[in-house]
Amino acid sequence: MMDGATHTAIQQRLLADASPFALDSMTLNGHRLAIYRHAPETLLQVLEEARGHGDAPFIKYLDRLWTFADFTRGVDSLAAWLLAQGVEAGDRVAIAMRNRPEWAVAFMAAVRVGALPAPLNSFGQGDELRQALAYLEPAVLCCDRERLDRLAGQTGVPGCRLVVAGNDEGLPLGEATRFESALSAWPEPRLPEVRVDPDSPALILFTSGATSRPKGVVSSHRAVGQALFNIDFIGALSGMTSPKAVKRIEAQRRPSVTLTAVPLFHVSGLHAQLLTAMRHGRQLIFMHRWSAVDALALMRSEGVTQFNGAPSMVRQLVVAAEERDDDILEGLWGMGFGGSGVPDSLLDKVLSRFPEQMIGIGFGMTETNGAVSAVSGELFRGRPRSSGPLSPLFDVQILAPDGEALPAGEVGEVCVRGVTLMQGYWREPEATAGALEQGWLRTGDLGYLDAEGFLFIVDRLKDVIVRSGENIAPAEIESCLTAHPAVAEAAVFGIPDEETGEAVAALVALREGQWVEESELQAHVRHHLAGYKVPSAIRIRHDALLRNPAGKLLKKHLREDFLQDTAQLQ
Structure with missing residues (x-):
């Protein structure tokens, strides 16, 4: 187990002034907050990073492989189509489809024209989708045929245009545009330059809290860019504190390939997998539908090195591998838990069965754009019930019911403040004011900090089922x-x-x-x-x-x- 002094020393080295992870500070909404000096300021910068990867493989879905060049051409073509439809900066572009390359194209095309991508919960039935669309009032809905059928072919929003990906058999002409038609209409577009302020809204993600209706979380370009750079910091800290695991990975000389089974409408899919892969040139394998058996087959055929999923998905994967005497999981570089608490029995089983892999976990919310704390590798094995050390970007308080700050080791509500926090809930000032108090977000989770700054989540205050x-x-x-x-x-x-x-x-x-x-x-x-x-x-x-x-x-x-x-x- 790595001692606290060693962990702290490594973190200080990573945050040193000459390091890529050097910190600055800025005043935002009256509060002085830490920021990474070299983080991307906008999602437009993330798109430009993706362009730099050229013909490297990016997304494999079913039998088709999209290179980064295929992807960025698609983004530019759809962006030109959006402009031709009159989409303007600040308009919403809703996305309702299963994980597929067109989802990513639609998201970044909206960014490219200065609009707000707004992914919907693709599991939603017709009533839920219509409610979300009425709430957003989007200029465009990009969806697949299954979501279109749930909507009975109608968005319910006057003037909202439809773009449909995938099976278009029987698609009524004049009422919707086929995705491929939108792309082919602008094969070599000349797009105007778009400038966005880092503190302007970048996206809207839906969150299911304790209320009866999901709320749209609005986050700035700066918040998302800082959150993405924080993922890099977590990886660097985990790697430097786990030298044996890193040496094993380097010895294999394999490209990074992630099996993406979590929905892209969550930060765990969007930030930690899609946008991070865009920045670093990593390949993603999209699953058409979750199945542990299919996941094992894809891992073998596609050379998957990383899998992150909900604890239930990890459990199903391990059970399926045991039933088939399949050793493919042993070849992974890493495995991450996300989305909910991990049962002790599953945690102990994974740690014992995969002694050499980078196993990890984190704590974050849609409102925080991901990890408030995270841990992987030896740090996780030393404190397997924790959610990891706090991110350098966050101030955290543990509050008693009377609002008093509690010392290390005492359980209270976890409250966080930092640059990656949301700007607020879409068109809901009262809900925003109730969630953000003097710059602090009350998470509704109960936890404590140990003496070395590791966060432990023990329960929930909010009436939420995970x-x-x-x-x-x-x-x-x-x-x-x-x-x-x-x-x-x-x-x-x-x-x-x-x-x-x-x-x-x-x-x-x-x-x-x-x-x-x-x-x-x-x-x-x-x-x-x-x-x-x-x-x-x-x-x-x-x-x-x-x-x-x-x-x-x-x-x-x-x-x-x-x-x-x-x-x-x-």
């Missing part, structure tokens, strides 16, 4: 359930699940004289919301749900009763 890495707002499912004519009230909460980390469970009280089967309620939710939000189990009752004198559901007691009833039935 299922296979996806944040789920119980209020959204409760609202959906109570829309059923037989349901008077509903309480939704998370319960432990070995496969997904947490499962969605619900207690439902019916209206007098009504009856409905559990399967009908599940089908009702599935019709309106994404599949991962459907409760795995629903208990139906006729008496009112327990509330406090103020009328608030007593979720803790209801959850305990649910778990007790479940245990008695087993």
Whole structure:
């Protein structure tokens, strides 16, 4: 185990004035914040970095390989098409499709013309997608055929143009533009120069907090550029503190290839994989649909060196490899957990089975543009229950319920401040003011800092369920359930699940004289919301749900009763 003094000394060397990771500071919104001196200031710079990789392989999807040159040509062509449609700086370009090269092209084409790319949750059903589009009022929606069908071919936003990727069989002409047609219309475009202020909005990402409706998180170009450079810092710190693992990687002389199975509409997919690969010339393998067995096959055929995914995905991958006596995972350089807490049993298994790999984890949010803290390699093996040392970009306070700052070792709410924080929620000033207090973001997570500055997350304050890495707002499912004519009230909460980390469970009280089967309620939710939000189990009752004198559901007691009833039935 590396001692704290050694870790601190290495970090200080990395942050020295002559280092690529040298720090400066700037005043932003009245607060003095640390910044990396050499970080990209805008996403336009990231696009230019991608151009420098030329004909190197970039994205492999199904049977087609896109080089960086293919990708940047596609970006320029779609950017020219967007300009021809009258898209202007600040307009929103919504993206709703599975992970595929056109997703990346649409994102950077929006950036290229000064518009705001706004990726939607591709798991969403028609109602969810329409709600997000009405909220954004985009000038253009870039989607695939599956999302178009969920929308019944209509965005519901007056004047919003449609661009559709993939299968276009039966696509109504005049109502939508085929992606390939948009690209071929401008094969060698001459684009005007675009200048953007580093502190102007760069993108909108949706987050599912404790509210019934996802909010759009607006982040600046500077915030995203600093977050991307912070990923480089984490890699450098992990490498310098894990010399044996680095020596093993160098000896293999293989190109970096990442299997991308996490959605690009999350920072774990967008920042840590897509945008980082664009900057450093790394190859990505996009999966059409997650399957542990298919993932193993792709790892072997494509020479994959890195895999990052939700704990449930890592678990499925390890189990599938054991069942098939497949040693492909042993050849990986690294594996990362993200999206939710890692069960101790899975953590211990991965660390023991892969003693030479760079195993890692981090803590961050959409509102922070990723990692507040992160750790990999020997630092992680020394503190496997931590989320790593704090990023140099962040100030962190652990607050007691009365707002007082707590010393090292004491548990409280984790509050963070730094240059990568969001500018706010799209068109929601009250929600923004409630989340950002004097520049500090209250994360809703409970944790503590140890004496050496490592962050440990132990629980949540927010009423949020994390299922296979996806944040789920119980209020959204409760609202959906109570829309059923037989349901008077509903309480939704998370319960432990070995496969997904947490499962969605619900207690439902019916209206007098009504009856409905559990399967009908599940089908009702599935019709309106994404599949991962459907409760795995629903208990139906006729008496009112327990509330406090103020009328608030007593979720803790209801959850305990649910778990007790479940245990008695087993």
